[in-house]
Amino acid sequence: MKLSSSVQMKQMDKEAIKTGIPDIVLMENASVKSFFQIKNRYENIEGALAVAFVGVGNNGGDAVAISRHLYNNGANVFIYMLTDEEKLNASPKTNFEIVKNMGIQYKIVKNESDFNEEIIKESDIIIDGIFGIGLSRNVEGIFKKAIELINDSDAFIVSVDIPSGIKADSGEVMGAAIRADLTTTFALAKPGHFLYPGREYAGEVEVVDITTPKYILDDFNADFYAIEKEDISINFREPTSHKGTYGHLNIIGGSKGKSGAVILASKAALRCGTGLVSATIPNSINTAFESNIVEAMSYPVGNSDEKTFSDKDISEILDFAKDKDAIAFGMGLGVNDSTKKLAKYILRIDKPLLIDADGINCLSENVELLKARKAPTVLTPHPKEFARLTNLTVKEVIKSRLSIIREFSSEHNTILVLKMADTLISTPQGKIYINTTGNPGLATGGSGDILSGMIASFLAQGYEPLQSCINGVFLHGLAADLAYDDGFSCESLTPQDVTEYINEAIVEITG
Numbered sequence: 001m002k003l004s005s006s007v008q009m010k011q012m013d014k015e016a017i018k019t020g021i022p023d024i025v026l027m028e029n030a031s032v033k034s035f036f037q038i039k040n041r042y043e044n045i046e047g048a049l050a051v052a053f054v055g056v057g058n059n060g061g062d063a064v065a066i067s068r069h070l071y072n073n074g075a076n077v078f079i080y081m082l083t084d085e086e087k088l089n090a091s092p093k094t095n096f097e098i099v100k101n102m103g104i105q106y107k108i109v110k111n112e113s114d115f116n117e118e119i120i121k122e123s124d125i126i127i128d129g130i131f132g133i134g135l136s137r138n139v140e141g142i143f144k145k146a147i148e149l150i151n152d153s154d155a156f157i158v159s160v161d162i163p164s165g166i167k168a169d170s171g172e173v174m175g176a177a178i179r180a181d182l183t184t185t186f187a188l189a190k191p192g193h194f195l196y197p198g199r200e201y202a203g204e205v206e207v208v209d210i211t212t213p214k215y216i217l218d219d220f221n222a223d224f225y226a227i228e229k230e231d232i233s234i235n236f237r238e239p240t241s242h243k244g245t246y247g248h249l250n251i252i253g254g255s256k257g258k259s260g261a262v263i264l265a266s267k268a269a270l271r272c273g274t275g276l277v278s279a280t281i282p283n284s285i286n287t288a289f290e291s292n293i294v295e296a297m298s299y300p301v302g303n304s305d306e307k308t309f310s311d312k313d314i315s316e317i318l319d320f321a322k323d324k325d326a327i328a329f330g331m332g333l334g335v336n337d338s339t340k341k342l343a344k345y346i347l348r349i350d351k352p353l354l355i356d357a358d359g360i361n362c363l364s365e366n367v368e369l370l371k372a373r374k375a376p377t378v379l380t381p382h383p384k385e386f387a388r389l390t391n392l393t394v395k396e397v398i399k400s401r402l403s404i405i406r407e408f409s410s411e412h413n414t415i416l417v418l419k420m421a422d423t424l425i426s427t428p429q430g431k432i433y434i435n436t437t438g439n440p441g442l443a444t445g446g447s448g449d450i451l452s453g454m455i456a457s458f459l460a461q462g463y464e465p466l467q468s469c470i471n472g473v474f475l476h477g478l479a480a481d482l483a484y485d486d487g488f489s490c491e492s493l494t495p496q497d498v499t500e501y502i503n504e505a506i507v508e509i510t511g
Contacts, residue, residue: 001189001225001226001227001228001230001231002188002217002220002222002224002225003188003189003190003191003193003194003222003224003225003226003434004187004188004189004190004220004222004224005168005169005190005191005223005224006133006134006168006169006190008220008222008223009133009168009186009187009188009190010133010134012187012188012212012216012217012220013026013212015213015216016211016212016213016216019213021211021213023058023090023091024090024091024094024095025211026186026210026211026212027058027061027062027065027091027092027095028065029209029210029211030062030065030160030184030186030208030210031062031065031066031068031069031095032065032069033184033208033209033210034062034066034158034160034184034208035066035069035070035073037158037182037184037206037208038066038070038125038156038158038182039073041156041181041182042124042125042156045070045073045074045075045125046073046074046075047074047075047076048070048074048075048076048124048125049075049076049078049119049122049123049124049125050067050070050071050075050076050077050078050123050124050125050126050127051077051078051079051080051119051120051123051125051126051127051155052064052066052067052077052078052079052080052126052127052129053080053082053126053127053128053129053130053146053150053164054079054080054081054082054083054092054096054129054130055082055083055129055130055131055132055143055164056082056083056087056088056092057089057092057131057132057134058089058091058092058132059129059131059132059133059160059161060082060083060088060092060129060130060132061088061089061091061092061093061094061095061096061129062129062160062161063127063128063129063160064079064092064095064096064099064129065095066127066129066158066160067079067099067104067127068095068098068099068102068104070125070127071099071102071104075125077104077105078104078105078106078107078119079099079104079105079106079107080106080107080109080114080115080146081096081106081107081108081109082109082130082142082143082146083108084108085108109142109146110142111142112141112142112145114142115145115146115149117149120149120150120152120153120155121149121152121153121154123153123155124155124156125155125156125158126150126153126155126156126157126158127158127160128150128157128158128159128160128163128164128178128180129160129164130143130146130147130164130165130178131143131162131164131165132160132161132162132168133161133162133168133190133192134168135164135165135166135167135168135174136167136174137174138174138175139164139165139174139175139176139177140175143164144175144176147164147165147176147177147178148176150178151178151179156181156182157178157179157180157181157182157203158180158181158182158183158184159178159180159182159183159184159202159203160183160184161183161184161185161186161190162183162185162190162192162193162198162202163177163178163179163180163183163198163201163202163203164177164178165177165178165201166178166192166198166201166202167192167198168190168191168192169190169191169192169402170191170192170195170198170402171191171192171193171194171195171196171197171198171199171422172192172197172198173197173198173201177197177198177201178201179200179201179203180201180202180203181203181204182203182204182206183202183203183204183205183206184206184208185205185206185207185208186207186208186210186212187207187209187210187212187217188207188217188220188222189205189207189226191224191402191432191434193205193226194226194422194434194436195402195422195434196420196421196422199422222431223430223431223432224431224432224433224434225431225432225433225434226433226434226436227425227433227434227435227436227437227470227473227474228436229474229508229509231470231474232470232471232474232475232509233463233467233470233471234471234506234509234510235461235463236510237273242275243275243276244275244276245275246273246274246275246276246460246461247274247275247276247325247326247457247459247460247461247462248274248275248276248277248278248323248324248325248460249269249274249276249277249278249324249325249326249327249328249456249457249459249460250278250279250280250299250320250321250324250326250327250328251265251266251269251277251278251279251280251327251328251329251331251453251456252279252280252317252321252327252328252329252330252333252346253265253279253280253281253328253329253330253331253332253333253356253357253358253359254279254281254282254285254289254331254332254333255282255284255285255307255308255309255332255333255334256282256284256285256307256308257307258285258331258332258333258334259281259285259288259289259292259332260292260332260446260449261331261332261357261446261449262279262281262285262289262331262332262449263288263289263292263293264331264446264449264450264453264495264496264499265328265331265356265449265450265452265453265456266279266293266296266453267293267295267296267450267453267496267499268449268450268451268452268453268454268457268499268502269296269328269453269454269456269457269460270295270296270457271454271457271499271502271503272453272454272457272458272461272471272472272475272502272506273457273458273461274457274460274461275460275461276297277295277296277297277457278296278297278298278299278320278324279296279297279298279299280299280301280317280320280321281298281299281300281301282300282301282302282306282307282308282309282313283300283301283302283303283304283306284302284303284304284305284306284307285300286298286300286304299320301313301316301317307334308333308334308336308338308339309333309334309338309339309342310338311337311338311341313338313342314338314341314342314345317342318345318346318349321346321349321351322349322351324351324460325351325352325459325460325461325462326351326352326353326354326456326459326460327346327349327351327352327353327354327456328353328354328356328452328453328456329343329346329353329354329355329356329359330343330355330356330357330358330359330360330361330362331356331357331358331359331448331449331452332357332358332449333357333358333359333362334358335358335361335362339358339362340362340365340366342362343355343359343362343363343366344366344369346359347363347369347370347372347373349375350374350375351375352375352376352377352378352459352460352465353373353375353376353377353378354377354378354379354380354452354455354456354459355377355378355379355380356379356380356381356448356449356452357380357385357448357449357452360379360380360381360385360386360388360389361385361388363389364388364389367389367412368412370412370413370414371411371412371413373413376415376459376465377412377413377414377415378414378415378416378417378455378459378465378468378469379414379415379416379417380417380419380448380451380452380455381416381417381418381419382418382419382420382448383397383398383401383418383419383420386404386405386408386416386418389408390404390408392404398420401418401420401424402424402432405418405424405426405432406426406430406432408426409426409427409428409430410428410429410430413428414428415427415428415465415466415469417451417455417469417472417473419448419451421438421440422434422435423435423438423473423477425466425469425470425473427466433466433469433470435473435474435477436474436477437473437474437475437476437477437478437480437481438476438477438478438480438481439477439480439481439484439490439493440490441480441483441484441488441489441490441491441492441493441498442476442477442480442493442498443490444493444494444495445495446494446495446496447476447495447498449495450476450495450498450499451472451473451476454471454472454475454476454502455468455469455471455472455473456468457472458471458472475502475505475506475509476498478505478508478509479498479499479501479502479504479505480493480498480501482501482504482505482508483497483498483500483501486501
C-alpha cells in the first residue's frame with residue numbers, strides 16, 4: 001500500500017484542486033466519509049455527547065464538518081475552538097459559520113481554564129482535529145492540555161487524518177499525542193500510521209476516498225509502503241515439479257552452543273517451500289543438528305573439537321556453496337579472525353546472499369566490500385547489529401532509522417531488513433516498506449533466525465529479492481499473530497512455535 005508524506009499529500013491536494021475540485025468539496029467528502037466510519041462503529045449516535053477539538057488547519061475544518069453530521073444524526077455536540085476564528089482558512093471558516101448558524105454550541109479556548117473537564121470526561125465521542133499531518137514542533141500550552149484531557153476520557157476517540165501530536169512522516173510523538181480508537185485518513189495513509197510509536201496511537205486506521213482523481217494516486221511515486229496481505233506473492237506448485245524445481249539453499253553458520261540458530265533457520269526455510277536445504281556447520285554441532293531436524297541435510301566441516309569454523313575449513317565451505325541457488329550466512333556463526341576471513345570470501349560468491357547475525361558482525365570491519373557484489377544481497381540486522389555496521393549508537397539508529405537505512409541501502413547496493421517491532425525493508429532505490437504484522441511474542445532469541453530462513457527460502461526458490469523480503473517479514477509476523485489468536489501468550493510464544501504456524505500463514509494468504 002502506497003503511503004504519502006505530509007509534503008506529498010499537500011501537493012496531491014493541490015493537484016486535485018487544480019482539476020476543478022474545490023477545497024471545500026474535498027473537506028466535505030472527508031467529513032462525510034469519516035462520519036460513516038464512526039457510524040459503523042458507534043451505533044447509538046442519537047443522544048450521544050460528542051465533543052470536537054478544532055485547530056487552525058484544514059483537519060480542524062474536517063472536525064467541524066464531522067460535528068455537523070453528528071448533530072444532524074441526533075448527537076449532542078459541543079465544539080472547542082483552539083484557534084481564533086479569523087485565523088481559519090476559507091474552507092474551515094465556512095464550516096464554522098455553518099455550525100454557528102445551526103446553533104451548535106462552541107467555545108473559543110484562550111487558556112486552560114476554558115475547558116470544562118466534566119463535559120470532556122462525560123463525552124461519548126471525541127473528534128480530534130487539533131493538529132494535522134504538518135506538525136513539526138512539540139505540543140505545548142492549551143493544545144497539550146486538550147490532548148491530556150482527551151486521553152483521560154473514556155470516550156470513543158476519532159482522530160482526523162492522524163492523531164494530534166504524531167509526526168506524520170516518522171510516527172514520532174511530538175511531546176504529547178492523542179491515543180485514538182479510530183483514525184480516518186484521506187486518499188492515502190501516512191508513514192506515521194504504521195511506524196512506532198505512532199502506530200500504537202493511531203488505533204484502527206481507515207483510509208477513505210475523498211474523490212482525489214484516480215490518476216493522481218496511480219501516478220504517485222511513493223517513497224514509503226505499508227506491506228499488506230495483497231503484497232504477498234506465493235507461487236503454486238506445478239503437478240510435474242520436483243525438489244530441484246524449488247531451489248537448493250545453503251545455510252552457513254552455527255558454533256558450539258549456538259546450533260539452534262541454524263536449526264531454526266533450516267526448519268523455517270523448509271516450511272516456506274525450499275526444495276532442498278543444506279546446512280554447512282562445524283563438525284562439533286553436527287549431532288545436535290541432525291538429532292533436531294531430519295528434513296534438512298548437514299554438511300559438517302572441520303574437527304569435532306573445534307567450536308567454530310577455522311581457516312582450513314574455508315575452501316571446503318566455498319566449494320560446497322558454489323552451485324547452490326542461494327546462501328544464508330551468519331546465524332550462530334561466532335566472531336573471530338577465521339569467521340571474519342570467511343565473511344570476506346562469502347561475499348565473492350555470485351549467488352543471492354542473505355547475511356544475518358554474526359555474519360553482519362563479521363562484516364562490520366569490511367562493509368565496503370558489499371559495493372563490489374553483483375548478485376543480490378540482503379542484510380537482516382537488528383538495531384544493535386546495524387549500529388556496529390554503521391559506527392553509530394543504537395539510540396542514533398532508532399531515532400534516525402528511516403534516513404540511515406535508506407542511505408545505507410543506496411550506498412552499498414543492498415536490501416536491508418531492519419528487525420524491529422515495525423520491521424523495515426529498505427531498497428537501493430530509496431524505497432522503504434513497513435511491515436504490518438507481528439506481536440511482542442517475537443521479542444525472543446531465535447526469532448531473527450526464523451525470519452532469515454524464511455527470506456532465504458524465497459531467494460533460493462527464485463523470487464525477486466524484494467519480494468522475498470516482503471514475503472518473509474509479513475509471513476513471519478502473521479505466523480506469530482495466528483499463534484497468538486490460537487491461544488499462545490506473547491510471553492510463552494517461542495520461535496519454534498512460530499515455525500509451526502508458517503503453514504497457517506501461507507494458507508491465510510493463498511486461501
